[in-house]
Amino acid sequence: xxxxxxxxxxxxxxxxxxxxxxxxxxxxxxxxxxxxxxxxxxxxxxxxxxxxxxxxxxxxxxxxxxxxxxxxxxxxxxxxxxxxxxxxxxxxxxxxxxxxxxxxxxxxxxxxxxxxxxxxxxxxxxxxxxxxxxxxxxxxxxxxxxxxxxxxxxxxxxxxxxxxxxxxxxxxxxxxxxxxxxxxxxxxxxxxxxxxxxxxxxxxxxxxxxxxxxxxxxxxxxxxxxxxxxxxxxxxxxxxxxxxxxxxxxxxxxxxxxxxxxxxxxxxxxxxxxxxxxxxxxxxxxxxxxxxxxxxxxxxxxxxxxxxxxxxxxxxxxxxxxxxxxxxxxxxxxxxxxxxxxxxxxxxxxxxxxxxxxxxxxxxxxxxxxxxxxxxxxxxxxxxxxxxxxxxxxxxxxxxxxxxxxxxxxxxxxxxxxxxxxxxxxxxxxxxxxxxxxxxxxxxxxxxxxxxxxxxxxxxxxxxxxxxxxxxxxxxxxxxxxxxxxxxxxxxxxxxxxxxxxxxxxxxxxxxxxxxxxxxxxxxxxxxxxxxxxxxxxxxxxxxxxxxxxxxxxxxxxxxxxxxxxxxxxxxxxxxxxxxxxxxxxxxxxxxxxxxxxxxxxxxxxxxxxxxxxxxxxxxxxxxxxxx
Numbered sequence: 321x322x323x324x325x326x327x328x329x330x331x332x333x334x335x336x337x338x339x340x341x342x343x344x345x346x347x348x349x350x351x352x353x354x355x356x357x358x359x360x361x362x363x364x365x366x367x368x369x370x371x372x373x374x375x376x377x378x379x380x381x382x383x384x385x386x387x388x389x390x391x392x393x394x395x396x397x398x399x400x401x402x403x404x405x406x407x408x409x410x411x412x413x414x415x416x417x418x419x420x421x422x423x424x425x426x427x428x429x430x431x432x433x434x435x436x437x438x439x440x441x442x443x444x445x446x447x448x449x450x451x452x453x454x455x456x457x458x459x460x461x462x463x464x465x466x467x468x469x470x471x472x473x474x475x476x477x478x479x480x481x482x483x484x485x486x487x488x489x490x491x492x493x494x495x496x497x498x499x500x501x502x503x504x505x506x507x508x509x510x511x512x513x514x515x516x517x518x519x520x521x522x523x524x525x526x527x528x529x530x531x532x533x534x535x536x537x538x539x540x541x542x543x544x545x546x547x548x549x550x551x552x553x554x555x556x557x558x559x560x561x562x563x564x565x566x567x568x569x570x571x572x573x574x575x576x577x578x579x580x581x582x583x584x585x586x587x588x589x590x591x592x593x594x595x596x597x598x599x600x601x602x603x604x605x606x607x608x609x610x611x612x613x614x615x616x617x618x619x620x621x622x623x624x625x626x627x628x629x630x631x632x633x634x635x636x637x638x639x640x641x642x643x644x645x646x647x648x649x650x651x652x653x654x655x656x657x658x659x660x661x662x663x664x665x666x667x668x669x670x671x672x673x674x675x676x677x678x679x680x681x682x683x684x685x686x687x688x689x690x691x692x693x694x695x696x697x698x699x700x701x702x703x704x705x706x707x708x709x710x711x712x713x714x715x716x717x718x719x720x721x722x723x724x725x726x727x728x729x730x731x732x733x734x735x736x737x738x739x740x741x742x743x744x745x746x747x748x749x750x751x752x753x754x755x756x757x758x759x760x761x762x763x764x765x766x767x768x769x770x771x772x773x774x775x776x777x778x779x780x781x782x783x784x785x786x787x788x789x790x791x792x793x794x795x796x797x798x799x800x801x802x803x804x805x806x807x808x809x810x811x812x813x814x815x816x817x818x819x820x821x822x823x824x825x826x827x828x829x830x831x832x833x834x835x836x837x838x839x840x841x842x843x844x845x846x847x848x849x850x851x852x853x854x855x856x857x858x859x860x861x862x863x864x865x866x867x868x869x870x871x872x873x874x875x876x877x878x879x880x881x882x883x884x885x886x887x888x889x890x891x892x893x894x895x896x897x898x899x900x901x902x903x904x905x906x907x908x909x910x911x912x913x914x915x916x917x918x919x920x921x922x923x924x925x926x927x928x929x930x931x932x933x934x935x936x937x938x939x940x941x942x943x944x945x946x947x948x
Contacts, residue, residue, distance in 0.1 A: 322348050322465075322510035325487055330357065331448060333516030334455035337469065338376050339680035341462040343837035343852040345687060347467055348508070350489055352474035356452035359543055359632050360579040360592055363447045363558075363664030364426065365441035366785040368828070369673045370908070374441060375848030377596045379579035381454045382562050387445040387582050389850045392558035393428020395569070395779055397421055397731065399563055399750070401551050402620030417620055418733070420563055420755050421768055422554060425779035438786050438819050438885060439831050445558060447579040476505075478513065478525045480648045485513045507774045507882055511650070511681065516672075518656040519641075528653065530660070532639035532717060536724075538636050541581070541594040542611045545627040547586035548619075553920045562618050563730075565746030569732035574618050574783070587885030590629070606633070622911070623715040623927040636662050639720040641711045644706035649699060652679060659713040664723035665778050667716045670785070679705045681907040684854045701939045708790040715788075718814065730774045744798030776817045783807065783880050786828065789818040790910060793826035795936065805896075823895035825936075829859065829905045830894050834879035849907035856912055860902035861891060865918050869931040874904070904936075 322342060326333050332542055340347045363380075365373075373379055388465025388890035400417035427443040428464030435442060462468050470491070491504045515522035519530065552560070564573040574595030582586060593615050597606055601614075611631050616624065637660045644653050655672030662668075671679050682702055689695035732738065736749035755766040777784075787807050791799060798806070805822030821830035832843045847857040855875045860866045863878045870876045881891045898917040907914050911938055915922050925932040934940045 321484060322346070322508060323487070323508040324512050324514060324683065325350065325508060326514045326516060327478075327487070327522055328518060328655075329456070329469065329471065329518060330351070330399050330514035330518065330655070331451055331455060331669055332450065332676060333514075334459050335373075335376075335673050336514050336516060336654065336676045336680065338378070338455065338462060340683070341459070341678055342376055342849070343463050343684040343847035343854065344464050345684055346465045348510075349459065350468045350473040350475055350487070350508075351469070351471050354471050356456055357448055359449065359541075359630055360590075361448040361581065362663070363445050363577065364670070365444045365451075365673075366666070366670050367441050367443060368786050368788075369670045370441040370444050371844050372677045373441060376651050378440065378454065378458060380456065382444065382446055382451065384444060385450040385454060385580070385582060386514040386808060387578070387580065389428065389442065389559070390554075390556060391424060391578070392436070392445040393423055393424060394556045395425045395559045395561070396423070396555060396557045397561045397563055399565075400618060400620035400836075401548070401560075402569050405627045416625040419553070420750075420754070422557070423772055423775065423779065424560070427780075427782075428556070429518045429782050429877075431782070434819070436445075436822070437831075438782060440833075440844055443785075450580050450582070453482060475517070475521060476514075480526065480646050480650050482648065484509050484511060487513065488664065511687070512653045514679070515651060515657045515853075516655050519653075520661060521659075522651065523641055523653055523657055526651060528646070529642050530639040532637070532643050533721065534635070534637050534639060536636040536638065536662075536716070536721070538597045538604055539594055539636060540597060540611060541592055541634065542615060543590065543592055543629040543631075544615070545590050545629060546586070546624055547887070548580075548591055548621070548624075549577075549584070549589055549609055550586050551619075551621050551624075563731070563735065563750070564618060564735065565737050565750045567598070567735050568741075568743075568746065570728060572598060572739065574614070574620075578705075581724050611790060636721075636724060638717040640664055640710065640717055645703065645711055649702065651685070652702075654679065658709075659717060660714075661717050662720040662724045664727060665716075665720045665784070667720055667784070669900065671713060671716050675705075675709050677908050678709055681849055681854050684852070688854075690866060694825075697939060701937070704714050704792075704938055707792050711791075712788055715814065716784075719777070719781075719784060719814075719851065726774055727778060730749060730771045732777065734764065736764055736769045756894070762926070781816050782819045784814065784816045786818060787815070787818075789822075789824070789828070790826040792910065793910065794824060796825070798824045799826065821894055823897070823903050823911050825913055827909055827911050828909050830904060832891055832894055834891070836877075836879055840882070843879065844909060846879065847905040847907075848909050850875075854907050856907065857902070857903050857905050859905060860900075862900045865922070865926075866902050868926045869929045873930040874931040904933075906937070913929075 324347040326349040329349055337349045373533055397420035402417040424430050472758050474490045476490050479486040487508045489506050489508055492501050559577045560572040561575045563570045576591055576593045579590050579592055608631055640659045641653050644658050644899040654675040671885050686698040710784050735753055737746045752758055752761040755869050805824055806820040807815055829847055858869055858874055858876045861881050867876050884890045895903050901917050902915045904913045
C-alpha cells in the first residue's frame with residue numbers, strides 16, 4: 321500500500337511530489353497525460369510561491385526559464401498595435417493604433433523598493449509551459465519511490481475506506497509490436513490521497529460540491545508564435561490590453577501577454593491572446609479561423625505572420641469546494657480541485673502551491689505517528705488544513721472576481737466607453753480622451769488617473785500576495801487587538817495593496833537580512849522547513865536562554881543582526897519583540913508564537929518544548945498559551 325497517492329501532474333501535483341520528497345516521504349503521482357501541459361495557462365508567481373520553491377531548491381531552475389524582469393515590469397493599454405511602425409522599426413508603417421496609458425506593475429518601476437523589502441525574492445513571470453517541465457524533471461530526479469511519477473495513468477475511480485483509499489487506474493502504453501496502445505486496469509491503495517486533478521474527477525466522485533459563481537463570462541485564448549515584439553513599442557510590458565471602442569470596451573476586445581521561451585527572439589517568441597466571446601460568436605461557434613480573424617482585427621498589424629499553436633475555450637468561475645477533505649479524512653483537495661479562481665490578479669496557481677505548502681509538512685508529521693493513539697490524534701489534526709486554507713480561498717476568489725469586474729468597469733467607464741452605447745459614441749469619446757489639446761478630454765484623463773488607484777488592487781497587490789495570514793493560529797488574540805498589525809483596515813477589510821510586516825501568530829515571519837555563519841541570508845530562508853525535518857524554528861539574536869528549547873520539535877536558530885539602513889527598522893522592532901526576544905515559526909514559515917522576552921510563557925515552554933509546540937499547533941488542543 322502506498323503512503324500517499326497524488327492524482328494530477330500539473331504544477332500543484334508536481335509541487336506536492338517535490339514537497340513530500342523533501343521530507344523523504346514515499347509517494348506516487350498519477351497523471352493521465354504523457355507529458356506536461358501544452359498550453360501556457362498561468363504565468364505569475366508571487367513572492368510567497370517563489371520563497372517556497374526556493375526552500376525546495378528550485379528557484380534557480382525556475383529563474384532560468386522565466387521572463388527577464390525588465391520585460392514584465394509594466395502593463396499597458398492600446399487601441400491596437402497598428403502604430404505606424406514597420407518590421408524594420410523605422411516608422412514606415414501606416415497604422416492608426418494609439419497608446420491609451422501605461423502603468424508599473426508586479427514589483428517593477430516605482431514598486432521595486434517596497435517589493436524588495438518584503439521578501440528576498442521577486443515577483444516572477446514563468447509561464448506554466450516553462451514551469452511544468454522544470455518541476456517534472458526535478459520530481460523524477462528526487463522521487464523517493466521507484467517509478468514515483470507515472471504518466472499515462474488515468475484515474476477512473478476513487479473509493480474511500482476506513483483506513484485507506486482505493487484508486488482505480490487505467491495505465492496506457494504503446495505495444496512493442498504494432499504501436500497500438502495497450503491498457504491495463506489496476507487498483508492502487510494508499511493511506512492518503514491528494515487530489516490535484518483540477519476538479520475533474522475526485523471531488524465529484526466523493527460528493528464534494530463547488531460553491532460560488534460559475535460561467536461568469538465565456539473566454540477563448542490562442543497560443544501563437546508571431547514576431548509581435550517588432551511592432552510593440554513597449555519592451556517592458558507583460559500584458560497589453562486592447563480597447564476597441566467599436567466592440568464596446570476592453571474585455572470585449574482582448575488582451576495579450578508573452579510566454580517565452582526566454583530569452584526570446586522575433587523568430588521564437590510566443591504569445592497568448594485572449595478575449596471574451598461576443599453574443600454572435602457564442603451562437604455561431606468560435607473556431608481557429610474565427611480566432612485568427614479576431615486577433616488580426618484587434619492587433620491591426622498589416623501582414624503579421626501568425627502561427628496558431630492551439631486554442632482553448634474557458635469560462636470565468638469563482639468557486640470554492642464546500643470541503644477540502646473527504647468525509648473519512650483520507651482524501652485532500654489542493655489547487656484547482658479545491659478552488660477555481662478568475663485569473664485577474666494571478667492568484668490561482670499561487671494559491672494552489674500555497675495549499676501544498678500548508679498540507680505537506682502536516683502530512684509528514686501525521687505519517688510519523690509513534691502509536692495508534694497518536695495516529696488517530698494526528699489524523700484529526702489534519703483538519704487544520706481546511707481550517708486555515710479554505711477561508712483564504714474564499715477571499716482570493718472574491719478579490720479576483722472583483723478585479724475582473726472592476727477592470728472592465730473602471731477603465732471603460734473612465735474613458736466614457738460602454739457596451740450599451742453606439743460604436744460611434746464610443747469612438748468619439750476615446751478620440752476626445754486621446755486628443756491632449758481638447759479640453760473636453762480633461763475630465764476623462766482625470767478619470768483614468770483616478771482609475772489607477774483602483775487598478776492597483778490587480779497590478780500591485782503586495783498586501784494580498786504576501787500579507788495573508790491564518791487567524792486561527794492567533795491563539796492569544798494579538799491580531800484582534802491590533803487589526804493584525806494593520807493588515808486589516810479600520811473597517812475590517814484586507815489591505816490589498818500594502819504589506820504590513822508582522823510577527824503576530826498566523827502571519828509569515830517578516831523578511832530581514834541577517835548573518836548565519838558569516839553569510840548573509842534572509843530570515844525566510846532560516847525557517848522554511850530546512851532539511852525537511854518538520855521542526856519548528858525559533859529565531860533569535862540572543863542564544864541564551866533560548867537554547868534550552870532545542871529539542872525534537874524545536875530547532876533554535878541564532879542569527880546575527882545586520883544593522884538596519886536609514887529609515888529601516890531593526891530586527892526586534894520588525895518583529896515586535898525586545899532585543900532578547902525570539903520568534904517561534906512553523907515549518908511553512910508562519911509564526912506560531914512570539915516571545916517578546918524570556919517571560920513566564922518561556923518558562924512553561926522550557927519545561928516541555930514538545931508539549932508547548934503541540935499545544936500551539938493544535939495537536940493536543942488549542943488553549944490560550946497563558947493558561948498552559
